[in-house]
Amino acid sequence: MFKSLVLYLKNADPLIQMSAVAIVLTLIGIVVALTYYKKWGWLWREWITTVDHKKIGIMYLICALLMLFRGGVDALLMRTQLAFPGMNFLDAQHYNEIFTTHGTIMILFVAMPMLFAMMNIAVPLQIGARDVAFPFLNAVSFWLFFFGALLFNLSFVLGGSPDAGWVSYPPLAELSHSPGPGINYYVLSLQISGIGSIATGINFIVTILKMRAPGMTLMRMPLFTWSVLASCIVIIFAFPALTVALALLGLDRIAGTHFFTMLHGGNPMMYVNLFWIWGHPEVYIAILPVYGIFSEIVSTFSKKYIFGYKSMVISLMLISVIGYFVWVHHFFTMGAGPGVNSFFAVASMAVGIPTGVKVFNWLFTMFRGRIRLTLPMLWTLAFIPCFAIGGATGVMLAAAPGDYQFHNSYVVIAHFHQTLIGGAVFGLLAGMYYWWPKMFGFKLNETLGKWAFWFFNIGFYVCFMPQYALGLMGMTRRVYTYPAATGWGTLNFVSTIGAYLMGIGFLFIVVQVLYSIRYGERDMTGDPWDGRTLEWSLPSPVPYYNFAQIPTVNGRDAWWEMKQQRKEYSLSSTKELKPIHMPNNSSLPFFMGLAFFVAGFGLVFNQFMIATVGLIGVVVCMLWRSLEKDTGHWISVDEIKQMEAS
Amino acid sequence: MVEATGSPISNQQSFEHGMEEEEKHILGFWIFLATDLVLFACLFATYLVLRTHTDGGPTEAQLFDIPMFTLETFILLTSSFTCGLAVREMRNGHLGRLMGWLAVTILLGLAFVGIEVNEFLSYSLEGATMQRSAFLSGFFTLVGTHGLHVSLGIVWMISVGIQLMRDRIQPTTARKLFNAGLYWHFLDVVWVMIYTVVYLMGVMK
Ligand code: HEM
Ligand SMILES: [Cu+2]
Numbered sequence: 001m002f003k004s005l006v007l008y009l010k011n012a013d014p015l016i017q018m019s020a021v022a023i024v025l026t027l028i029g030i031v032v033a034l035t036y037y038k039k040w041g042w043l044w045r046e047w048i049t050t051v052d053h054k055k056i057g058i059m060y061l062i063c064a065l066l067m068l069f070r071g072g073v074d075a076l077l078m079r080t081q082l083a084f085p086g087m088n089f090l091d092a093q094h095y096n097e098i099f100t101t102h103g104t105i106m107i108l109f110v111a112m113p114m115l116f117a118m119m120n121i122a123v124p125l126q127i128g129a130r131d132v133a134f135p136f137l138n139a140v141s142f143w144l145f146f147f148g149a150l151l152f153n154l155s156f157v158l159g160g161s162p163d164a165g166w167v168s169y170p171p172l173a174e175l176s177h178s179p180g181p182g183i184n185y186y187v188l189s190l191q192i193s194g195i196g197s198i199a200t201g202i203n204f205i206v207t208i209l210k211m212r213a214p215g216m217t218l219m220r221m222p223l224f225t226w227s228v229l230a231s232c233i234v235i236i237f238a239f240p241a242l243t244v245a246l247a248l249l250g251l252d253r254i255a256g257t258h259f260f261t262m263l264h265g266g267n268p269m270m271y272v273n274l275f276w277i278w279g280h281p282e283v284y285i286a287i288l289p290v291y292g293i294f295s296e297i298v299s300t301f302s303k304k305y306i307f308g309y310k311s312m313v314i315s316l317m318l319i320s321v322i323g324y325f326v327w328v329h330h331f332f333t334m335g336a337g338p339g340v341n342s343f344f345a346v347a348s349m350a351v352g353i354p355t356g357v358k359v360f361n362w363l364f365t366m367f368r369g370r371i372r373l374t375l376p377m378l379w380t381l382a383f384i385p386c387f388a389i390g391g392a393t394g395v396m397l398a399a400a401p402g403d404y405q406f407h408n409s410y411v412v413i414a415h416f417h418q419t420l421i422g423g424a425v426f427g428l429l430a431g432m433y434y435w436w437p438k439m440f441g442f443k444l445n446e447t448l449g450k451w452a453f454w455f456f457n458i459g460f461y462v463c464f465m466p467q468y469a470l471g472l473m474g475m476t477r478r479v480y481t482y483p484a485a486t487g488w489g490t491l492n493f494v495s496t497i498g499a500y501l502m503g504i505g506f507l508f509i510v511v512q513v514l515y516s517i518r519y520g521e522r523d524m525t526g527d528p529w530d531g532r533t534l535e536w537s538l539p540s541p542v543p544y545y546n547f548a549q550i551p552t553v554n555g556r557d558a559w560w561e562m563k564q565q566r567k568e569y570s571l572s573s574t575k576e577l578k579p580i581h582m583p584n585n586s587s588l589p590f591f592m593g594l595a596f597f598v599a600g601f602g603l604v605f606n607q608f609m610i611a612t613v614g615l616i617g618v619v620v621c622m623l624w625r626s627l628e629k630d631t632g633h634w635i636s637v638d639e640i641k642q643m644e645a646s
Numbered sequence: 647m648v649e650a651t652g653s654p655i656s657n658q659q660s661f662e663h664g665m666e667e668e669e670k671h672i673l674g675f676w677i678f679l680a681t682d683l684v685l686f687a688c689l690f691a692t693y694l695v696l697r698t699h700t701d702g703g704p705t706e707a708q709l710f711d712i713p714m715f716t717l718e719t720f721i722l723l724t725s726s727f728t729c730g731l732a733v734r735e736m737r738n739g740h741l742g743r744l745m746g747w748l749a750v751t752i753l754l755g756l757a758f759v760g761i762e763v764n765e766f767l768s769y770s771l772e773g774a775t776m777q778r779s780a781f782l783s784g785f786f787t788l789v790g791t792h793g794l795h796v797s798l799g800i801v802w803m804i805s806v807g808i809q810l811m812r813d814r815i816q817p818t819t820a821r822k823l824f825n826a827g828l829y830w831h832f833l834d835v836v837w838v839m840i841y842t843v844v845y846l847m848g849v850m851k
Contacts, residue, residue: 133670198681206674210666236681244688248787257776257783258701259692265699265780270692277688619801626805626822629813 008159013094020157049585051135052544056142057120058439061432063146064113067105070153072506074102079463079499082492085484095480096163097182101156103166108190109149111286111420114428116145116200118289119228121435123204125535126222128213128553130546133206135583136625141196141203143593148193151600155185159605162186165478167275168249170260170268175253181604187250188600194242195596201235204228213534215553219313222533222557223306226313227292230320231285237324238281245274254603269334276327283420284323288316290427291358294380297434298362300529301377302369305557308361315354322351332403341400348398352391359384374529375449379430382457386422390415393468408478411471414464421460429509437528441540442520448512456505463498466491532560543643545580545635580635588628592621668821675825679832682795686836689788690843697848699780706781706848709774711765715845718761719837722796725754726834733827736815744815744823748807751830755800762793785844792840795833802826 009020034040047055077098081090090098124132132138155161162182164173173183208229212221221229248259249271258264260271299306306312328336328344362384371377393415396402406412437443470491475482482488527536534551535542537559555561599614601607697706732747766786769775776786806822813819 133674202674202677202681205677206670210670210673236677237684240681240684241688244685244692248692248783251776251783251787255776257787258780259696259783259787261780263701264703264778265696265701266783267695267699267780270695274688274692623801623805626802627809 005158009157015094016157023157044587045585048590049587051131051139051583051585051589053120053124053132053135053138054439054542054544056138057117059142060113060117060120060145061439063149064110064117064428067109067113067149069506071102071105071110072503074098074105076499076503078102079496081480082482083496084493085482085486085489087481090480092480093163096165096478097161099478100162100165100168100186101152104152104162104186104190106420107166107282107286108193109145109152111424111428112193112197113145113149114424114432115231115286115289116141116197118224118293118428118431118435119200119204121439122431122535123225123228124207124211125438125538125542125546126225126533127208127211127216128534128547128551128558129207129211130550130580131583132203133211134203136586136589136630137199137203139586139589140592141200143589144196144199144596145193147593147597147600148189148191148196151192151597151604152185152189154601155182155189159185167279169275170249170252170266170271171262173249173253174261176261184250184253184604187246187253188603191243191246191250192593192596192600194239194246197235198239198243201232201239204232205236208232213547213550213553216558219310220553220556220558222292223295223309223312223316224289224292224533227288227290227295227316230316231288234281234285234288234320234323238278238285241274242278242282245271245278248274250603254606272331272334273327276330277324280327280330281323284319286420286424287427288320290423290431291316293427293431293434294362294383295358296533297376297380297430298365299557300434300531301372301374301380302366303530304365304369306361307364307367308357309556311357312361315357318354319351322347322354326351326398329398329400329403332400333407338400345398345400349395352395355391359388374433375444375446375453376430376434376529378450378453379426379433382453383422383426383430386418386426386460390418390422394419406471408476409471410467410475410477413477414467414471417464417467421464434529435535437523438526438535438538438540438542442516442522443528444516445512445520448508448515452505452508452512454505455501455508459498459501459503459505461498462501463495466495466498470495527559532557534559537562545582545640545643548577548580548640548644577637577640579637580640581632582635583632584630586630588621588625592618595621665817668817671821672825672828675828679828682832683836686788686791686839689784689791690839693784693788693844696780696784701779701781703779703782704769704772704774706785706844709769709772710845710849712849714761714765715841718758719841721754721758721761722834722837725751725758726831728754729827729830733824736820736823739815741810741815745807745810748803748810748823752800752803752807755796755803755830759793759797759800762789766790789840789844792833792836795836799826799829799833802829 009017012020034043047059050056077090078095081087081095120132120138124130159181162168162173162178162185164178164183164186168183168186171177173186208221208225248257251257252259252261252266258266260266260268262268295306295312326344326348328340329348332341332345362380373381393411397406397412397415433444433449470488473486473488473491475486475488482492523540526539528540529536534553537551538546551558551562595614595617597614598617599611602610602612602614728747729751732744732751735744735747769782774782776783803826806819806826809822810819
């Protein structure tokens with residue numbers, strides 16, 4: 001094993017060798033720093049074994065930002081390769097690997113964890129709960145995501161990255177066409193993190209349905225919480241399809257079955273269906289919470305109740321249902337016949353209607369509001385035109401005959417980046433800025449944030465608008481180079497400049513965070529934005545039991561109501577404090593993730609001994625948990641008083 | 647099935663539905679079962695698409711052995727019944743009888759898995775392995791996934807049994823037994839679908 005590894009690294013591309021060295025050096029650096037500052041114990045007690053939803057949210061956020069960096073570097077490498085005709089910066093194989101890892105990472109290891117970060121940080125606080133329904137399971141979900149992402153990134157230096165696109169269609173992704181461990185990495189890392197996502201979905205549905213503070217009826221729930229509920233419902237119905245698609249592809253590759261092969265009766269179309277039964281709902285899983293974030297932000301920074309609360313809720317639910325019936329629009333050109341295509345075309349266009357309702361509601365909320373142009377609000381405003389254009393081109397693509405023209409061209413690339421960046425990335429950044437003071441107790445510097453904002457936004461249009469034109473000129477996606485005679489050179493060059501502008505925008509965010517850690521404005525009140533929902537009634541950062549006393553809710557925008565009625569919301573004075581019951585920290589989630597990682601790693605390289613050890617580890621962890629008597633602990637009234645006073 | 651026992655509501659709600667904490671676990675478990683159902687639905691769909699893709703290899707009718715799969719069905723249905731009895735005894739507070747029925751359920755589960763392993767082995771020895779054709783890939787995966795679920799269910803019931811001996815009947819153990827029971831009935835329902843769609847439809851052709 002190790003011999004072949006050394007051999008592989010010796011023969012690898014210099015780019016890979018350099019990264020391998022960089023990774024080893026960074027790891028050594030981290031280990032040395034932790035040892036020098038004696039931080040191992042702290043890391044273990046405060047973070048790795050934590051079951052606190054706020055800390056888990058922060059860990060998701062950090063990982064998502066790191067992965068955004070990795071995916072962004074991939075994007076810049078690709079755009080560099082495409083900047084001029086006939087470039088030979090990356091070869092074809094390398095280009096294939098990079099667009100595959102870029103797409104996979106952006107969707108599964110950036111958008112999803114970023115969303116889970118927001119959910120974890122805000123939902124329990126918004127509904128007045130002490131924690132999520134299953135804190136232990138929440139930690140398990142995080143570690144499954146973490147080790148899944150780790151396994152995926154390992155592919156970059158060990159054995160070769162997946163190269164069949166983020167959709168990994170067979171037969172391209174079969175052993176016959178993609179030998180080597182690349183696709184195995186894809187299958188197993190997505191499988192591991194996917195299990196974690198299902199668990200998160202279950203966890204938050206129960207949290208929202210069962211743990212709301214007294215008085216918070218469903219129709220008094222903040223819209224972000226509603227959107228998370230909608231998203232989680234989609235998760236539990238969509239992710240099992242991914243589980244099956246990946247399991248069957250994995251069996252084909254590892255056990256030699258014939259689900260999707262070209263021989264012995266396999267049927268590749270079955271994979272394509274299963275994949276998109278998950279894949280399309282997946283984009284709504286990422287986008288629905290973003291709608292919720294925008295609703296919170298628009299109403300907070302316009303100082304108004306959201307316009308059309310009920311229609312907002314209904315449209316969320318409609319999107320989550322219709323979003324499940326559109327998957328065939330990803331393969332209109334693969335011969336499903338006019339009847340099927342028409343059904344799915346109409347369904348795809350219908351999704352636009354509830355989305356339109358939401359956009360108008362946001363605009364009406366802003367109308368005659370007292371708008372404050374803070375960073376969260378800026379990103380929200382930028383989202384609206386971006387998403388409107390993306391939506392319009394989406395309807396173009398949803399028309400099946402049109403899709404025969406646009407299919408697999410750069411029109412598609414421009415469209416989905418517009419909706420994914422304009423929707424998911426803008427929204428998640430807005431949410432990050434919005435809840436940052438709640439998470440860390442200080443605000444991020446607005447000036448640096450505005451630089452980031454403008455670089456990113458201008459860069460965005462410079463990068464993706466030319467791609468619509470390129471698509472119509474016939475440039476297809478996933479080509480690693482093109483001859484000068486095509487005339488695509490200029491537009492591609494412009495597009496690459498845009499990509500670099502976005503890269504600079506990202507660097508500004510990094511600088512902004514580093515600068516603000518030292519100099520950022522501290523948030524003493526806990527309510528820096530003059531917020532409306534319950535999370536702003538708490539000090540920042542929030543004590544680990546959240547609410548010293550569970551609040552009673554009398555209407556929508558509960559905290560705003562309380563402020564209006566000048567009810568001094570001083571917790572200790574109103575009612576008697578009672579001891580609080582909290583769950584214990586546990587190292588099992590970490591070890592469970594590790595066991596899954598070992599099993600996955602073994603399967604990637606067909607090392608069944610290692611895989612068996614990992615799987616036994618998983619079962620042992622589960623049994624351990626089942627037999628363990630963990631009844632949590634109590635926080636005494638004195639301790640609460642101390643925490644609340646400080 | 648469990649809920650349909652004639653005892654009064656207050657009695658039925660006594661243990662596992664008693665505390666808020668246990669309520670959450672039961673709701674969570676129901677949602678988990680929904681995800682598992684989607685998983686099986688996808689496997690069924692795949693099987694139905696591939697069942698005729700035998701690539702000249704053995705077909706359903708040539709493989710399936712009517713007495714065998716009927717016996718399997720009988721055993722699993724019975725185990726579901728005994729599992730229901732175990733939950734009923736839990737509600738009546740009879741730990742001893744509960745453990746007895748739980749043991750019977752586990753033994754029946756083991757018998758089921760044993761027959762299935764035997765079935766898989768004999769097919770493989772005839773050359774009907776999951777690598778032989780798409781149909782067989784689909785068959786082994788669908789039925790095998792169910793079998794794996796049953797095996798996990800057995801391990802879980804053993805664990806719950808140990809906890810019941812250790813902690814007796816109290817809200818946590820009661821909830822765990824209730825959820826394990828739900829899981830067991832769910833697997834029974836899935837098996838009835840396998841029995842119909844895979845085996846009966848397979849031999850009827
Ligand atoms: C930050 C700026 C970004 C740039 C410059 C960029 C650039 C690119 C490029 C050049 C490709 C390859 C096109 C091809 O050759 O077919 C690509 C593919 C893709 N990108 Fe991005 N991207 C960016 C951000 C994102 C984000 C935020 C997401 C998702 C949340 C995303 C998702 C994808 C997906 C799914 C693919 C398709 C990969 C495949 O074909 O398998 N990208 N991107
Ligand atoms: Cu779609």
